Amino acid sequence: MGIDGLLPSAEVAAAAERVFGERVGLAAEYARLLSTDGVVRGLIGPRETPRIWERHLVNCAVLGEIIPIGASVVDVGSGAGLPGIVLAVARPDLSITLVEPLARRTAFLSETVTALGLESTVTVVRGRAEDVVDGPPAGADVVTARAVAPLDRLAGWCLPLARTGGRLLALKGASAADEIAEHRAVVAGLGGADPVVRLCGTDLIDPPATVVEIVKERDFVPSRPKPSSRAAGPKRDAAGKSGGRGSGRGRTRRG
Numbered sequence: 662m663g664i665d666g667l668l669p670s671a672e673v674a675a676a677a678e679r680v681f682g683e684r685v686g687l688a689a690e691y692a693r694l695l696s697t698d699g700v701v702r703g704l705i706g707p708r709e710t711p712r713i714w715e716r717h718l719v720n721c722a723v724l725g726e727i728i729p730i731g732a733s734v735v736d737v738g739s740g741a742g743l744p745g746i747v748l749a750v751a752r753p754d755l756s757i758t759l760v761e762p763l764a765r766r767t768a769f770l771s772e773t774v775t776a777l778g779l780e781s782t783v784t785v786v787r788g789r790a791e792d793v794v795d796g797p798p799a800g801a802d803v804v805t806a807r808a809v810a811p812l813d814r815l816a817g818w819c820l821p822l823a824r825t826g827g828r829l830l831a832l833k834g835a836s837a838a839d840e841i842a843e844h845r846a847v848v849a850g851l852g853g854a855d856p857v858v859r860l861c862g863t864d865l866i867d868p869p870a871t872v873v874e875i876v877k878e879r880d881f882v883p884s885r886p887k888p889s890s891r892a893a894g895p896k897r898d899a900a901g902k903s904g905g906r907g908s909g910r911g912r913t914r915r916g
C-alpha cells in the first residue's frame with residue numbers, strides 16, 4: 662500500500678511519511694476507510710475528505726511525540742478513531758483502548774481495527790468514559806481526547822481513567838489557553854496538576870497541534886454528600902455527619 666490520491670500537498674505527504682514511517686500505507690488505508698465508509702455512515706463530513714490527512718491523520722499522529730514508548734492509552738470519545746486509531750497505526754508499541762458510547766461508531770471502530778490488523782494492540786469499549794472507570798481501561802498512562810467536551814467536564818471524565826502520575830492529553834486547538842484559564846480551579850479540585858499547553862508537530866504542520874496536558878496528581882475522592890434536611894433528622898445528627906462540604910460540586914463533575 663502506498664500514499665494515495667487523497668493527499669493534498671507534497672508537504673503533507675512528507676509529514677505523513679515522517680509520522681507514520683513504514684506504516685504510511687496502513688494510514689492510507691485508514692484514510693480510505695474514513696473517506697468512504699466513514700462518510701457514508703455519517704461519521705465524518707464529506708467536506709473533510711480533501712483534508713483528511715492534514716486535519717485528521719497527521720494532526721492526531723503528532724500527539725505521539727509526547728506519548729512514551731510502550732504506554733497504555735485510553736482514547737475517550739474516539740468517534741471514527743481520532744486520535745486513537747491514528748496513534749495505533751503510527752505507534753504499534755502502544756496499547757490503546759477506544760472508549761465510545763455510540764453503537765454506530767463502535768461498530769465502525771471494531772471493523773476498522775480488524776481491517777487494519779490492529780487487534781493485538783487496540784480494544785474497543787462501548788460506553789461513556791464516566792461509566793467505564795471501574796473497568797480495564799482505568800489506570801492508563803495516558804488518556805487522550807479530541808473534540809469531546811470542555812476541559813472541566815473532560816478532566817472529570819478522563820483523570821479517573823489515568824493512573825496517578827498519568828496524563829490527560831486533550832487536543833484543543835485555539836481555545837486551549839482560554840479553557841485553561843476558565844477551568845484551572847476545577848481541574849485542581851479533580852486531582853489534576855496545573856494544565857499546560859504543549860505544541861506538537863511544530864516542524865511538520867502549520868499550525869502545530871495544540872494539546873492541553875494535565876498530570877494526575879491524586880485520585881479525586883468525592884466528599885460524602887451533605888444529608889438533606891429531611892434525611893438528616895434532628896440538627897445534632899446532621900452535625901455528627903459532617904464531611905459533605907463541597908460534595909455537590911464533586912458529584913456534579915462526576916455526573
Ligand SMILES: C[S@@+](CC[C@H](N)C(=O)[O-])C[C@H]1O[C@@H](n2cnc3c(N)ncnc32)[C@H](O)[C@@H]1O
Pocket residue numbers: 737738739740741742743744760761762763766788789790791806807808809818
Ligand atoms: C465531536 S465527536 C469527536 C470524535 C473524535 N474524537 C474526533 O475528533 O473526530 C465527540 C465524541 O465524543 C463521544 N462522547 C460524548 N460523550 C462522551 C462520554 N461521556 N464518554 C465518552 N465519549 C463521549 C461522542 O459519542 C462522539 O463520538
